[in-house]
Amino acid sequence: WEEERYPEGIKWKFLEHKGPIFAPPYEPLPENVKFYYDGKVMKLSTKAEEVATFFAKMLDHEYTTKEIFRKNFFKDWRKEMTSEEKSTITNLSKCDFTHMSQYFKAQTEARKQMSKEEKQKIKEENERLLKEYGYCVMDNHKERIANFKIEPPGLFRGRGNHPKMGMLKRRIMPEDIIINCSKDSKIPAPPPGHKWKEVRHDNKVTWLVSWTENIQGSIKYIMLNPSSRIKGEKDWQKYETARRLKKCVDKIRNQYREDWKSKEMKVRQRAVALYFIDKLALRAGNEKEEGETADTVGCCSLRVEHIKLHPELDGQEYVVEFDFLGKDSIRYYNKVPVEKRVFKNLQLFMENKQPEDDLFDRLNTSILNKHLQDLMEGLTAKVFRTYNASITLQQQLKELTNPDDNIPAKILSYNRANRAVAILCNHQRAPPKTFEKAMMNLQSKIDAKKEQLADARRELKSAKADAKVRRDEKSKKSVESKKKAVQRIEEQLMKLEVQATDREENKQIALGTSKLNYLDPRISVAWCKKWGIPIEKIYNKTQREKFAWAIDMAEEDYEF
DNA sequence: CCCAAGACTTGGAACAATCTTC
DNA sequence: GAAGATTGTTCCAAGTCTTGGG
Numbered sequence: 001w002e003e004e005r006y007p008e009g010i011k012w013k014f015l016e017h018k019g020p021i022f023a024p025p026y027e028p029l030p031e032n033v034k035f036y037y038d039g040k041v042m043k044l045s046t047k048a049e050e051v052a053t054f055f056a057k058m059l060d061h062e063y064t065t066k067e068i069f070r071k072n073f074f075k076d077w078r079k080e081m082t083s084e085e086k087s088t089i090t091n092l093s094k095c096d097f098t099h100m101s102q103y104f105k106a107q108t109e110a111r112k113q114m115s116k117e118e119k120q121k122i123k124e125e126n127e128r129l130l131k132e133y134g135y136c137v138m139d140n141h142k143e144r145i146a147n148f149k150i151e152p153p154g155l156f157r158g159r160g161n162h163p164k165m166g167m168l169k170r171r172i173m174p175e176d177i178i179i180n181c182s183k184d185s186k187i188p189a190p191p192p193g194h195k196w197k198e199v200r201h202d203n204k205v206t207w208l209v210s211w212t213e214n215i216q217g218s219i220k221y222i223m224l225n226p227s228s229r230i231k232g233e234k235d236w237q238k239y240e241t242a243r244r245l246k247k248c249v250d251k252i253r254n255q256y257r258e259d260w261k262s263k264e265m266k267v268r269q270r271a272v273a274l275y276f277i278d279k280l281a282l283r284a285g286n287e288k289e290e291g292e293t294a295d296t297v298g299c300c301s302l303r304v305e306h307i308k309l310h311p312e313l314d315g316q317e318y319v320v321e322f323d324f325l326g327k328d329s330i331r332y333y334n335k336v337p338v339e340k341r342v343f344k345n346l347q348l349f350m351e352n353k354q355p356e357d358d359l360f361d362r363l364n365t366s367i368l369n370k371h372l373q374d375l376m377e378g379l380t381a382k383v384f385r386t387y388n389a390s391i392t393l394q395q396q397l398k399e400l401t402n403p404d405d406n407i408p409a410k411i412l413s414y415n416r417a418n419r420a421v422a423i424l425c426n427h428q429r430a431p432p433k434t435f436e437k438a439m440m441n442l443q444s445k446i447d448a449k450k451e452q453l454a455d456a457r458r459e460l461k462s463a464k465a466d467a468k469v470r471r472d473e474k475s476k477k478s479v480e481s482k483k484k485a486v487q488r489i490e491e492q493l494m495k496l497e498v499q500a501t502d503r504e505e506n507k508q509i510a511l512g513t514s515k516l517n518y519l520d521p522r523i524s525v526a527w528c529k530k531w532g533i534p535i536e537k538i539y540n541k542t543q544r545e546k547f548a549w550a551i552d553m554a555e556e557d558y559e560f
Numbered sequence: 561c562c563c564a565a566g567a568c569t570t571g572g573a574a575c576a577a578t579c580t581t582c
Numbered sequence: 583g584a585a586g587a588t589t590g591t592t593c594c595a596a597g598t599c600t601t602g603g604g
Binding site: 159 | 562567
């Protein structure tokens with residue numbers, strides 16, 4: 001896909017697609033499924049019923065017990081009610097959705113119990129839709145579209161403590177949709193009886209369809225799949241920028257260390273923030289509108305209350321204790337020894353401030369990024385995350401890979417290197433619900449395997465003894481086969497043990513995000529080539545499609 | 561310069577498909 | 583061949599950074 005270069009800002013010359021798929025229309029509940037208000041059956045209007053089903057479907061979720069969720073939901077629900085409904089239904093606590101909820105559970109169950117043929121039919125229908133709407137033509141290529149289905153209406157579920165949780169996410173209609181395609185393409189037809197909000201031909205952007213969502217008022221897009229030329233090329237560029245940073249990172253580090261001593265407060269704050277971004281892989285931390293989203297922060301938006309200074313802690317000097325909620329309300333907790341100058345600066349920044357005051361009051365992401373732009377073209381805060389993630393992977397792979405290991409052990413090393421990056425980037429997950437049980441199962445498997453091994457060894461021993469006495473071909477052969485059996489079981493045991501270690505270490509760590517977004521895939525491809533590891537062991541099908549450019553490009557000796 | 565809008569990347573969880581085990 | 587475990591896919595929210603207009 002590296003055929004022609006477009007002039008600055010032009011993303012394509014030809015773009016043709018079929019438009020989006022809309023959410024299926026609401027199907028009213030059967031007559032026998034009842035809603036109760038204050039203990040009495042109540043028949044709801046279609047619109048009110050639809051919104052009620054959104055709530056009923058979430059009844060088992062903790063969300064529906066939360067004050068804010070209930071308040072937001074009830075407010076938006078009432079907007080959909082008829083005036084009679086509005087005057088009757090005045091208290092959410094008197095609403096009984098359990099019958100509706102049971103009905104949906106039964107439906108889910110029924111779907112699971114469907115016959116093979118029925119399931120096959122649904123699958124075929126999905127494939128047909130994918131074939132028709134899932135692809136577009138961009139310039140000379142047929143490309144997969146990422147999200148060609150419009151999000152269905154429902155209740156908004158923010159993450160963490162979101163002030164808007166429970167609000168009604170309205171149904172998107174063709175009249176909300178902006179279509180983007182080229183003039184000379186076949187323009188997608190709106191559903192019968194409808195029209196698009198707008199059809200435009202903007203080849204300076206990559207999206208095919210957009211609409212404005214009603215919760216935050218932000219724009220949503222339909223774009224291409226990661227396997228597409230346009231995404232792949234951008235991804236490649238991202239890593240090339242990070243590699244350019246590698247060349248000048250020492251200089252930049254020296255620079256910000258100098259700046260810790262600056263007379264100007266703004267420069268000092270910038271230098272300390274950059275130190276954190278570099279050392280701890282923190283995100284930039286843009287300002288957010290208060291009350292519109294969950295209260296989370298990144299580096300530039302850290303507040304005094306998010307750090308504690310310890311002149312000495314556990315035998316270490318100048319320790320900064322971080323405790324804040326980052327993106328997606330994931331907690332960042334870390335105790336980091338820092339250089340004395342950084343520590344002194346932090347003390348200075350915190351002087352005469354309230355806990356809720358900004359730590360870096362003279363700094364924001366735009367100031368920081370402008371500075372970075374001067375240090376290196378294309379440099380922004382997030383490049384440090386990419387750079388540090390990728391360089392860490394490369395180092396860790398070098399350090400951890402043992403040439404004598406077999407393939408499973410080498411893959412464990414790979415996962416450990418990946419894990420080091422995930423820890424750096426603070427990619428956490430909730431421990432899987434079945435984690436403990438799965439762990440125990442695996443342990444009993446290991447125990448069983450150990451016993452099997454002991455048995456096999458005993459048998460080998462007696463076969464050897466037997467062979468010594470008999471000295472015939474048959475017993476010799478028996479020894480050989482017993483030896484092989486022992487070896488095989490040893491290998492199986494080792495594999496299980498490796499698996500157990502890997503899983504235990506991975507309990508609360510999410511590897512996916514770093515693998516997909518931060519690690520230069522060429523490092524992994526080169527590592528696979530070097531050690532003869534099949535690429536499928538590292539990347540599944542989707543990942544191989546996304547990283548096709550890297551698999552194509554990288555040789556064994558690739559250096560990030 | 562500031563701000564809001566816009567475009568695009570990054571994020572964990574839910575859900576679905578597939579594999580393993582009994 | 584059903585149930586449970588595991589892996590892959592989809593979903594859509596939540597960030598980053600750029601752009602354009604005052």
